[in-house]
Amino acid sequence: MDRNLAINGGAKTITKSFNWPVYDQNEVDAVAAIVQSGKWGNPDCGDEVAKFEKAFADYCGSKYAITCVNGSVSLRLALIACGVKPGDEVIVPPYTFITTASSVIECNCVPVFVDIDPDTYNISPAAIEAAITDRTKVIVPVHFGGLACDMDAIMDIARRHGLKVVEDAAHGHGAEYKGKKLGSIGDVGSFSFQSSKNLTSGEGGIVITDDDELYAMMRSLRNVGRIEGGQWYDHYNPGCNYRITQMQAVLLSEQLKRLEAQTCKRNENGLYLNQLLAEVEGITPLSRGEEITRHCYHIYIFKYDASKFGGLPKNTFAEMLAAEGVPSFKGYPHPLYKQPLFQKKNFMCYAIPETADYSEVCCPVAEQACNTDAVWILQHAMLGEKKDMELFVEAILKIQAAVNA
Template identity: 40%
Template structure:
């Protein structure tokens, strides 16, 4: 078996988790504060607000920005469904624009045509750790007085023109599910320079507790979106070696590039000059004459983990039922999604494992 992904957990992670267990302080404690401090410094923002998932972080920002009934948020249909669900949680509407076929990010040339009097924000997703064109997104947002929520859940360590993903909009969100570059088991974090947004998120994650922090003093509707101390301890340990982790993942990506670049029928990930990619997953795309689904089934039978990344959000049953979306609405997204496949990729992946995946792929495409 070569798994699709796997967390990189070492002795330091175990040490800090055990430290928390022995402290008896399992929630709302010092490890979450330490993790927040490290994340703010890494992202280059004034504030970081830990929470229990990237989805929770996105939802808090939608609510903190006052986006609600009937408002519209422009985003991408090629993403994990959370980037649109967070808008629906507040009864607002995600408005999709198609993607760029090379980067799989939002086609920024289509954004302005989708802006209406109801548009309140743009929510770009840095898909697979590839930064979106934040220069153009910022220009459009400033022109129309829109907020920007960066879904950086897959992009810790990525940069656009030298500036960290998550710090390029009004606020950003990172996520730490076990398949991410860094993991806290489950968890997320909001980063921002906006003091008002930060204070609202601190409150919203903790049942709407007031800024004075008094116990059982709740001034607004909030949620239990807190990060526990065990998760935060994992986060601290992972952040202590974030550069090492990202570097090792980049080396695995380089191996795939080297060994797959001459294989006909396989389209490799592409990047642009202004972007520094953070490798979340390694997603290849098959040429039209190859059947992705058949290859995926065969690889799985051989013990090689793989998944289609992504199924378009607008073609998910709930979205089709709710909004009437149908095939053909976003042709580039649909074309790309029919051919993409995430292949095994993780921090501790060996060259022998890469070779095993590459040889299996060659058997099915050559």
């Protein structure tokens, strides 16, 4: 046992705390003003909600934005507005959070899992094309960790096959593909404001679009099926109350003022960490091409080769790294199709056909990422200084030296 390792009682490499969320008196005052006003709810898309929606749409370069209670609902609103019908197929990656796929189930549609690219861990365009059938209606690319998918290839596939594209940008606030903000490239972009996200109000979500019809439908679904200009008790579509509060809106407005500088900081640190880790045997940063004009590093991911660390299993390595003070994690334990929801077909939906069997699904790249390769560093750590990035590498080298001694 190497007593120098923090996991064995030795000194941590990093003793600094990386706090999240970042806030000051501006957030406190903004929320307090709403509390004192007594106007807390959002019965008619209140002023502060509308202000934030416009600010976020402008930031993303989109025509419209519609807030809602969380990033799971935002995906559901987008899918329904895109016209999916019971039994339709929606193509999704298996290396993402559960709601990318469970929102499809909630729409009475069939998630079709396709593998990810081994260099980026984003959905593979070639795998998308191979999975399209006459029942396919929507592609949901996930900009995983804040790294943009190959949107040129995905949009080309979608247009050739007459499909809609819903960008799952829950990790993608402020990131760019060829100078365009993520979420603004497909038919709809979906974001989350859950507590870990790069832009947060604790919970919340938003969808953005340039399409007038999609906007009108998502706005109606968010607001109990009401339509703009209609009567309060007239309900035209099967929506629910998915509105956010005035307090969330002002909190988000204040947080949005920080997002650009924070995203630039994460991007700068990510590039520096890539440079440092490229020199470490057994560690490979994920690839980012020239089309990635900004990465927001909601998760910094590197690939781990146990053979260069004395055969140390990935999960043990991740535990050691966290013990050294690096805000890190081993990542997903398995791809989504191996979740009990899909293996046991606990769908509770009338339209999922018996042929939708996930017991034999295998996406080899996603499985390897989960089982042996992918290690995450979390977004708040990427707001550190250059010296912190150097210490992250020092912690990795410390573990490597110990296990190879």
